[in-house]
Amino acid sequence: MSPLRQWLQQLREYEDIAEIGEIARRYFAMNAFDGVLTMIGVLIGNYSAGVESARVVISTGLATAMAIGVSGFWGAYFTESAERKRDLDVLESYTLTDLNETKIGRASRAAAIVVSLVDGFAPFLAALVVLLPFFLTSLWGEIYHSYYLSLAVALGALFALGAFLGAISRENIALTGLKMIGAGLLAMVLGYLLRLFE
Amino acid sequence: MGKIRRLVLDVLKPHQPTIIEWARQLSDLEGIDAVNVNVYEIDQKVENVKVTVQGRDISYDGILEVIQENGGSLHSIDEVVGGALIIDESITLQDHLRTGG
Numbered sequence A: 001m002s003p004l005r006q007w008l009q010q011l012r013e014y015e016d017i018a019e020i021g022e023i024a025r026r027y028f029a030m031n032a033f034d035g036v037l038t039m040i041g042v043l044i045g046n047y048s049a050g051v052e053s054a055r056v057v058i059s060t061g062l063a064t065a066m067a068i069g070v071s072g073f074w075g076a077y078f079t080e081s082a083e084r085k086r087d088l089d090v091l092e093s094y095t096l097t098d099l100n101e102t103k104i105g106r107a108s109r110a111a112a113i114v115v116s117l118v119d120g121f122a123p124f125l126a127a128l129v130v131l132l133p134f135f136l137t138s139l140w141g142e143i144y145h146s147y148y149l150s151l152a153v154a155l156g157a158l159f160a161l162g163a164f165l166g167a168i169s170r171e172n173i174a175l176t177g178l179k180m181i182g183a184g185l186l187a188m189v190l191g192y193l194l195r196l197f198e
Numbered sequence B: 001m002g003k004i005r006r007l008v009l010d011v012l013k014p015h016q017p018t019i020i021e022w023a024r025q026l027s028d029l030e031g032i033d034a035v036n037v038n039v040y041e042i043d044q045k046v047e048n049v050k051v052t053v054q055g056r057d058i059s060y061d062g063i064l065e066v067i068q069e070n071g072g073s074l075h076s077i078d079e080v081v082g083g084a085l086i087i088d089e090s091i092t093l094q095d096h097l098r099t100g101g
Helices: A003-018 A020-048 A054-095 A103-135 A143-168 A173-197 B019-027 B060-069 B093-099
Strands: B004-014 B032-042 B046-055 B073-082
Touching: A003 A020, A003 A103, A020 A054, A020 A103, A020 A143, A020 A173, A054 A103, A054 A143, A054 B004, A054 B046, A103 A143, A143 A173, B004 B060, B019 B032, B019 B046, B019 B060, B046 B060, B060 B073
Parallel strands: none
Antiparallel strands: B004 B046, B004 B073, B032 B046
């Protein structure tokens, strides 16, 4: 068996033991949502401040995306490790054996890593997708087109996330998608209203 | 050296990996022809299983390794059969007296 196939099989085995898939899916949706909304905040802030340089928007956007990624990874790793260690301790109190070096212990550690990677990459990638139009500003030359396009991409990403969650819960995907868009629109309106206090 | 042909073990194990995975791993061991894993008691976090393995030349150490690797703990060895043939225990007078049969 090739090393990659062996690794995938092991990961599948760990997934059965530590139920990684479900929690990773939850983290993915929750944090991709965070990534998009944070980026909406960055865009509205830049737009309100009248920033007309795509480079500035990209720099602030990328730095923010990076920070959410690190925050997601770090937070999830320590939370997940602590929770999983506690579960393992409880299980050990039943089996009266040290489970650290067993398949269960390894699955538990793998779960913390996989889940935190998902938690870090989901908001980072979601934020990057929203920023994408600014990388292409030179194509249309007008930065405000990039702003509008980015906000449209953000709403599209929110709809896709809502539809994804709707598909999981077997609800009407159009409705769950629209509910997510509602959060994006609210963030836009609130961000824009800040101009009133300037 | 004499060969072990059948082993019956009492094991406490977490719910995961499941007994399907246990049976699969045990039957992958060298010298084993048949495996039976039977749950007889379930708790909130663990379950008690009776593991029966039969084969041409069973490695006790190999079985112990699978049990420990999967988080199980061996409670007792309840039956061992060795030699060229597999024999069951003989019914004696005491057994009849005990069961009233």
